[in-house]
Amino acid sequence: MTRADAPAxxxxxxAVLEDIWEFGPxxxxxxxxxxxxxxxxxxxTVQSTLERLFRKALLRREKVSHAYRYAAAVSRRELLGRLxxxxxxxxxxxxxxxxxxxxVDLAARADDDQLERIEAMIAEHRAGRGER
Amino acid sequence: MSxxxxxxxxxxxxxxxxxxxxxxxxxxxxxxxxxxxxxSKSPRQRVRILYGLLMAPALLGLGYVLxxxxxxxxxxxxxxxxxxxxxxxxxxxxxxxxxPSDRGQSAWLWAALVLWLGYAAWLAGRAATALWRHRxxxxxxxxxxxxxxxAGHFRVVEADQPMAMACGVARRHVLLSTALLERLDARQLQxxxxxxxxxxxHRDVFWRLLAGVLSWxxxxxxxxxxxxxxxxxxxxxxDRFAAESVGCPVVVAETIVTVxxxxxxxxxxxxxxxxxxxxxxxxxxxxxxxxxxxxASSWLxxxxxxxxxxxxxxxxxxxxxxxxxxxxxxxx
Numbered sequence: 001m002t003r004a005d006a007p008a009x010x011x012x013x014x015a016v017l018e019d020i021w022e023f024g025p026x027x028x029x030x031x032x033x034x035x036x037x038x039x040x041x042x043x044x045t046v047q048s049t050l051e052r053l054f055r056k057a058l059l060r061r062e063k064v065s066h067a068y069r070y071a072a073a074v075s076r077r078e079l080l081g082r083l084x085x086x087x088x089x090x091x092x093x094x095x096x097x098x099x100x101x102x103x104v105d106l107a108a109r110a111d112d113d114q115l116e117r118i119e120a121m122i123a124e125h126r127a128g129r130g131e132r
Numbered sequence: 133m134s135x136x137x138x139x140x141x142x143x144x145x146x147x148x149x150x151x152x153x154x155x156x157x158x159x160x161x162x163x164x165x166x167x168x169x170x171x172s173k174s175p176r177q178r179v180r181i182l183y184g185l186l187m188a189p190a191l192l193g194l195g196y197v198l199x200x201x202x203x204x205x206x207x208x209x210x211x212x213x214x215x216x217x218x219x220x221x222x223x224x225x226x227x228x229x230x231x232p233s234d235r236g237q238s239a240w241l242w243a244a245l246v247l248w249l250g251y252a253a254w255l256a257g258r259a260a261t262a263l264w265r266h267r268x269x270x271x272x273x274x275x276x277x278x279x280x281x282x283a284g285h286f287r288v289v290e291a292d293q294p295m296a297m298a299c300g301v302a303r304r305h306v307l308l309s310t311a312l313l314e315r316l317d318a319r320q321l322q323x324x325x326x327x328x329x330x331x332x333x334h335r336d337v338f339w340r341l342l343a344g345v346l347s348w349x350x351x352x353x354x355x356x357x358x359x360x361x362x363x364x365x366x367x368x369x370x371d372r373f374a375a376e377s378v379g380c381p382v383v384v385a386e387t388i389v390t391v392x393x394x395x396x397x398x399x400x401x402x403x404x405x406x407x408x409x410x411x412x413x414x415x416x417x418x419x420x421x422x423x424x425x426x427x428a429s430s431w432l433x434x435x436x437x438x439x440x441x442x443x444x445x446x447x448x449x450x451x452x453x454x455x456x457x458x459x460x461x462x463x464x
Binding site: 006008009014018076080086114115119125129 | 265266268269270271272273275276289290291292293295297299309382385386389392393395396414415418419422
């Protein structure tokens with residue numbers, strides 16, 4: 001998966017992922033016991049959520065006896081990194097909808113020379129004002 | 133005198149559409165010299181004017197549609213409006229509310245209007261789908277972040293990429309990544325937070341989104357250039373706010389360069405074609421910060437609003453005539 005296809009995730013998907021990150025590889029039944037009661041959801045819902053996360057390549061699975069055991073395919077930090085990069089790429093897109101305003105937008109691809117010139121300009125300005 | 137709804141609706145839509153297109157063309161004609169004049173104005177004033185330029189054609193077009201539809205129901209029995217209408221050839225200054233029904237309606241024009249509205253709906257649907265996908269991604273990011281700051285004011289994302297952004301329309305948030313928090317010193321962090329808070333308090337995300345949607349009726353070239361100028365003006369306004377907050381514009385300029393360098397190292401970019409479009413923001417923002425802030429007040433926005441309304445007022449006559457001609461020329 002590249003950062004461009006960082007997945008869109010629903011609340012339940014995030015809750016299930018967080019559960020697997022916290023408790024490690026688990027079967028659907030165990031995830032349901034931990035996540036289900038507070039949300040009043042059935043085992044089937046948890047199973048289909050796990051299946052969706054597997055299809056999004058965020059979980060991997062292996063068959064143990066008659067059931068699948070799911071494990072995280074990406075770490076929390078890795079997933080956050082992808083989401084951050086997808087969001088920043090969105091800002092850089094001129095067709096961007098303006099949902100976000102970044103401090104330094106990625107679109108500003110000043111090259112090294114340009115950045116050096118800008119730094120020199122700042123230093124000159126400081127010198128002109130008698131600062132450090 | 134009564135007006136049946138079909139012809140009146142067609143008349144109103146044609147008038148609104150022609151008005152929006154006429155204003156878009158007018159803006160396209162004055163855009164380049166106006167942008168040169170705007171360059172010397174304060175970011176705050178530029179933001180106001182650019183929002184106005186981007187949204188005016190759609191809003192005034194819509195205003196004409198609503199006015200044409202509502203005025204007959206409000207003044208349907210008014211003798212003087214009817215009289216003005218019958219003296220058509222000598223009266224340019226009226227909305228001519230009875231003629232649409234006299235002329236009937238054109239099936240071809242309806243087909244064209246439906247096609248155009250369908251295209252607008254398709255564009256809106258496409259944009260809404262993309263927005264919805266993106267919103268879900270952003271929601272995931274927020275859900276996985278933790279609250280921080282004095283009143284849970286901003287959210288921290290554990291990520292290796294430096295990031296600081298204001299996001300959200302109804303519920304507004306400022307997102308900061310741990311990479312950024314770890315690599316900036318306290319004063320630089322204060323700059324970033326003040327800058328994002330300024331976006332937050334001005335509701336920039338909402339207004340920019342609205343301007344983006346309403347400006348679709350404009351010609352692509354002017355729209356892109358005005359949007360780009362707006363994005364820059366918004367950043368410069370927040371830079372000024374941050375400079376006032378830390379008491380030194382040079383620190384803001386240095387922070388911009390520092391964060392820019394971090395981004396160069398850490399985030400490999402895709403779609404360079406899209407990025408080339410706004411390639412000089414860092415330079416422009418730094419230069420604006422190092423220059424003395426524009427202090428002279430300008431009447432440019434008042435002048436533009438007056439000009440715009442005068443144009444709308446003067447346009448009532450010819451808009452009516454164009455609408456009539458279109459309805460009459462195209463077979464009914």
